[in-house]
Amino acid sequence: MTQMTNRQYFLASRPAQMPTADNVQCRDVPLAPPGPGEVTLRNLYISLDPAIRGWMGDAPNYIEPIALGDAVRSSVIGRVVSSNSPDFAVGDVAMSVGAWEQYTTAPAAGLNKLDEAAGIPLSLFLGALGPTGLTAYFGLLEVGRPRAGETVLVSAAAGAVGSVVGQIARMQGCRVVGMAGTDDKCAWLVDALGFDAAINYRTCGDYTAAIGKACPAGVDVYFDNVGGEILDAALLCLNPHARVAVCGWISTYNVANPPGPVNLWQLVAKSVTLQGFTVLDYLDRFGEGIGQLARWLQEGKLQYREEIVDGLDNILPTFLRLFDGSNAGKLVIRIPEQG
Ligand SMILES: NC(=O)c1ccc[n+]([C@@H]2O[C@H](COP(=O)([O-])OP(=O)(O)OC[C@H]3O[C@@H](n4cnc5c(N)ncnc54)[C@H](OP(=O)(O)O)[C@@H]3O)[C@@H](O)[C@H]2O)c1
Structure with a gap:
């Protein structure tokens, strides 16, 4: 044999x-x-x-x-x-x-x-009903703690995690703004997923100005998938007592010596909570998360x-x-x- x-x-x-x-x-x-x-x-x-x-x-x-x-x-x-x-x-x-x-x-x-x-x-x-869906679910709801009427900003918003984050935030009654790297991705966020606005970060120019324009009432929750300069700009747009859910810093993963964020003082200035997490922090609640994500999928409330x-x-x-x-x-x- x-x-x-x-x-x-x-x-x-x-x-x-x-x-x-x-x-x-x-x-x-x-x-x-x-x-x-x-x-x-x-x-x-x-x-x-x-x-x-x-x-x-x-x-x-x-x-x-x-x-x-x-x-x-x-x-x-x-x-x-x-x-x-x-x-x-x-x-x-x-x-x-x-x-x-x-x-x-x-x-x-x-x-x-x-x-x-x-x-x-x-x-x-592996995706919406797996680790990435669960990351969005627990990261947004437990770390970001959005309340109805607040503004949620999401980076890498058209990706596996970000697209679910934005849709859950919409279901919580929030105003949702996504950042993504192409006009097609931005159009999908607004037209198909119901985001209130989307910023193409590759063409928008000054990040702080673009976020400020898309979030006129300031940012209450920033769901950070990318780190780097976008995080630095988002920090300047936060409201008092905002939450930053640090999910990933993909902009730095292939950079040998990335510069650190320079605007962390905003945590003091605005009494901001910045908290990192991994989906594994919620291992004992995966059943709950998958059940809810599956219901939303079935009801047509969640697209992927x-x-x-x-x-x-x-x-x-x-x-x-x-x-x-x-x-x-x-x-x-x-x-x-x-x-
Ligand atoms: N904490 C956790 O437990 C956990 C679990 C899963 C994932 N994550 C993190 O969540 C983030 C998203 O992961 P994912 O699986 O959903 O991947 P994804 O968003 O589906 O794909 C990655 C996206 O990141 C964007 N990107 C790549 N390089 C970038 C850069 N230099 N600046 C800005 N955006 C960039 C690209 O979208 P654009 O076209 O928009 O640039 C790319 O499509 C990653 O940081 C990942 O490490 C964390």
Whole structure:
């Protein structure tokens, strides 16, 4: 019998700036059978998230850096092809912490079984009904704490997290302003998602003036996905007692020595709360969050965009699209079952 192989993309060296094919390399390794209590998934979907860029470095983070030589860590959804656990049968579909690889072998205890028969597109469990939807839900409601009538500003607003943040803020009765990098994205925010205004940050010129114009009553909640100069400008537009929910700082992820924010004094001047968070802070409430997001989807109150790219071998160039803004919504790699 021929030995099965597992194609993997692994971290050969830590990127200093934008990851390259020298940093992330391909190899085919023998596929070992699952150990006791383990399950092997044939991956169907691999989630591409900006956070992976952070794990490629060795700065302190909320989970361990990817070790050099290890396959690049990622959330995956796969079909069970071999199981040493009574909880999973061959053919079941599950979500797991996995990697940029064809097959993921993991302890059954860490897997979430997904009900394929429910008819929900599986990729949604990586996006609007998964980590990015949950990040928006808990980050906005628990950290941003918006109240009806307040103004919520969101950066990377047309992305997987930002687009959900804005729609939830609208449902809370807030005025919502998004910042995004193209006119098409801005039009989608206003025309399809019901944002009150959108700013194309690549063409608007002075950020502070543009935010001030789009938010004439000031900003009460800034949901920060990007950091950098946009954060600095937003800080100058905050109302007294505003909340800044620091979700991500994607503008700095590929910059070797990014300058720090210079307007933090505004925290004092306006009695502002600036709070970072990760979605994992709310792990024990994921059931509640997924239930609510699913209800909103069913009721047509929540829309989402996802971009699914076929082929494991496209994974690095596709990942890099998160950083030039050419992704339209939640970015996922699919490895077709007949492939
Ligand atoms: N705290 C958590 O638990 C958590 C969980 C998930 C994600 N996050 C963070 O949330 C943010 C969004 O993640 P996502 O998964 O939803 O990705 P995404 O928004 O779907 O994709 C990333 C977007 O960021 C924008 N961007 C890239 N480089 C930028 C720059 N230099 N300046 C301004 N905008 C830039 C691009 O949109 P434009 O075309 O608009 O530029 C790009 O499409 C990231 O910072 C991520 O790290 C945090």
